Amino acid sequence: MTATKLAIVGVGKIARDQHIPAIAADPAFELAATVSGSGGVEGVENFATVDALLEARPDVTALSLCMPPVPRFAAAFAAIANGRHVMLEKPPGATVAEVLTLDGLARQTGVSLFATWHSRYAAGVEPAREWLADKPIRRVRVDWKEDVRKWHPGQAWIWQPGGLGVFDPGINALSILTEIMPLPLHLSGAELTFPENRETPIAADLTFTGPDGIDATAGFDWRQEGGEIWQIEVETDQGTLRLESGGARLTIDGTDRPLEDDGEYPGLYRRFATLLADGGSDVDLAPLIHVADAFMLGRRVTTDAFHD
Structure with missing residues (x-):
């Protein structure tokens, strides 16, 4: 080849x-x-x-x-x-x-x-999607919190219009959520917290609506200290699924599921190679639509200035 x-x-x-x-x-x-x-x-x-x-x-x-x-x-x-x-x-x-x-x-x-949505290629995402496929969903909670000074030191573009702010990592969570959920969700409310000296948000709280009155919420924050929190918890009538470490760890009712992990980006390039061989495209905008909806629906809250 x-x-x-x-x-x-x-x-x-x-x-x-x-x-x-x-x-x-x-x-x-x-x-x-x-x-x-x-x-x-x-x-x-x-x-x-x-x-x-x-x-x-x-x-x-x-x-x-x-x-x-x-x-x-x-x-x-x-x-x-x-x-x-x-x-x-x-x-x-x-x-x-x-x-x-x-x-x-x-x-x-x-x-x-x-x-591409690299977080969809985390080891636990596809097994989570398969486990949830036939189960009624009761509740979803997403927490995606990290220290912006650690992950984006001195990167001015993330604070400028189009840089997304906290949605730069938060969209990773949304890319996983839209991949694993067996039913569609749409954003119904948002509160976006902006530092007084920045043009994109440093935190966001989101509420989603779906079939059967599902309770689905997400919290993103760039002011996290003491280690990252990258997790999604989905409660069903047959148990509770949790993805942690950005999707690299999967538990069902507190029990770890064995996973095969060769990295997210190798998975992206394998997918790209398949698309090239088949003459196809893969353009899923669902995560970006959620972000756009958050900016459209979001109530703006101002907080203290942020300095790197």
Whole structure:
């Protein structure tokens, strides 16, 4: 099998920590180029812009876009219009509309578009989905709390419009929730807490509505100290399921379920390789729609200024 020549656009922390190791371990892909203004990868040709890459390297047939969401649309549009396959780091865009535009363009040009949700590839997510599939749901509680100073040190873009604020990690929880739930939920209320000196929220409390009066709530907070809390608890009439550690641990009624775990990002690239082989796309906007609804419905609360 000939490896697909792929370029990473945006060589930052997530690319170095996750994408580059996953690509190196996957025989379906070859890291053939990068686009970065702050330094690329040793031994790999780097370009200053996506347009320069597209002009110089017709052999690079796929791009993995790892830059922040606001500038991502222009890069993705240019690549798809040029006939290249595109993989989008989460969230897939700064707005729902622009991702729909990219999806339509990909279908028109016959290329694959993959809007990724890496947390769906945590080891416990698929077993959780399977266990919940035939069970009536009584209650859902999501808690996704971490220290922003640890996970996003000095990253100004997350506090700017389009940066999502606490929904940057919170959308990971929503991507799992929308994957495992056997019934649809829609947002019915939200309270968003903004530091007085920031333009995106540092905390959010969400309420969802679903069939049969289900009780579903979520709490996101970037002020967590003493370790992360990344968990989803689902109470059914046949027991209580809990996903912890971002989906890496699964318990049913307090008993651990054995899991096979080879990492979230290797799973993403296996999925991308399958889409390329089949000529398909995977663009699920459900998590991003929940975030958009939270900003539409959310009551704004102001709190003390936040400083890194």
